[in-house]
Amino acid sequence: MNCWLMMKGTVDLLVRHADGALPIEEFDIQLEDQSGNKVHFSETDRLSIMTGLMLHTSGKRFIRKQMFTEALEALTMGEEAFSLCNPKSIELVDNIPILQIDMVWCYFMLQDIAWIAVAGLRLKNAREGLERAHGKDSSRFRLLQAGRTSELALYLRLELLEGVVAYHSGQFDKSRKFLASAQEKFFQLQVPDEALSLVMSMGFGEGDAKRALRMSNQDIQSAVNFLVVEREKREQKREDDIRRRNEIMQVEQKRYGVTPLKKAVDLQRLTEVVSIG
Incomplete structure (x- = not known):
C-alpha cells in the first residue's frame, strides 16, 4: 500500500x-x-x-x-x-533524502575531500528517495502541491552537489551534465523585478513574494492566491495554538483546584515557588 x-x-x-x-x-x-x-x-x-x-x-x-x-x-x-x-x-516521504543532501552540503562547505566517496553514495540515495517520494519527474509531488514547483531549489542543490562530486571523482562529462541542469534551474528561480513589485504592492513581504513567485512559475495571480491561503493557514494555526494552550491551562488548573478562599490557583506563582525549591 x-x-x-x-x-x-x-x-x-x-x-x-x-x-x-x-x-x-x-x-x-x-x-x-x-x-x-x-x-x-x-x-x-x-x-x-x-x-x-x-x-x-x-x-x-x-x-x-x-x-x-x-x-x-x-x-x-x-x-x-x-x-x-x-x-x-x-519510504515515501522526502525528509530523509533532504537530510542526506544537507549532510553533503556540510561536506562541501567544510571542503573535506575525504568525504567524496560517502557524498556520492548519499546523493545517490537522496535522488532515489526523492523519486520514491515525488514520483518520476516529480509528478506525484506536483499533483499534491497543485502543480506548484517548490521542489525546484531542492533539485538545484542536489544537482550542484552531484556535479561537484562527479568532478572530483574524475567523471567530467557527468559533472558538466549535472551543473548545466543546475544552472538551468537557477535561471528558472530568478524573479522578475516587475512581478516582485506587483506582489509586494498587495501587502506581502519581499521574501514571501519571491518564494510564492518561484513556486508559481512567476505567475502573479497564482502567487497571490498561494500567499492568501498561507496567511489564512497561519491565522488558523495561531487560533489553534491559543485554543490548545487554554486547554492545557484548564487541565493544569483542574489538577491544582482552588485556594481556601475558593479562588483558582495562580499557576504562574506556583511555578515561581516550585522553581525556588
Whole structure:
C-alpha cells in the first residue's frame, strides 16, 4: 500500500518544543494512504520520526549560522533516529533524502575531500528517495502541491552537489551534465523585478513574494492566491495554538483546584515557588 506521511504541525512542534511550551507527546503524526485513510504505526516509529525531524531542524539552524561541523553532528544523529523506523513507514516521504543532501552540503562547505566517496553514495540515495517520494519527474509531488514547483531549489542543490562530486571523482562529462541542469534551474528561480513589485504592492513581504513567485512559475495571480491561503493557514494555526494552550491551562488548573478562599490557583506563582525549591 502506498502511504503518505502527513507531518501534522511539524514546524509548530519544532518551534514550540524548543521553547519548552509543549511536550513531544502532545503531537501526533498521521500516516494516510492515497484514499486519505489513516494508517497507524508504532510508538517507536512515532518517537523516532519526531526525534529525527527535530535533529534535522537543529542541523539546518547550524547550517544557517555556518556552523557546519555542529550541523553535521546533528544531522548524523537525525539520520540515526530515522534509521530506527520501519522503512515501509517512511519510504515515501522526502525528509530523509533532504537530510542526506544537507549532510553533503556540510561536506562541501567544510571542503573535506575525504568525504567524496560517502557524498556520492548519499546523493545517490537522496535522488532515489526523492523519486520514491515525488514520483518520476516529480509528478506525484506536483499533483499534491497543485502543480506548484517548490521542489525546484531542492533539485538545484542536489544537482550542484552531484556535479561537484562527479568532478572530483574524475567523471567530467557527468559533472558538466549535472551543473548545466543546475544552472538551468537557477535561471528558472530568478524573479522578475516587475512581478516582485506587483506582489509586494498587495501587502506581502519581499521574501514571501519571491518564494510564492518561484513556486508559481512567476505567475502573479497564482502567487497571490498561494500567499492568501498561507496567511489564512497561519491565522488558523495561531487560533489553534491559543485554543490548545487554554486547554492545557484548564487541565493544569483542574489538577491544582482552588485556594481556601475558593479562588483558582495562580499557576504562574506556583511555578515561581516550585522553581525556588
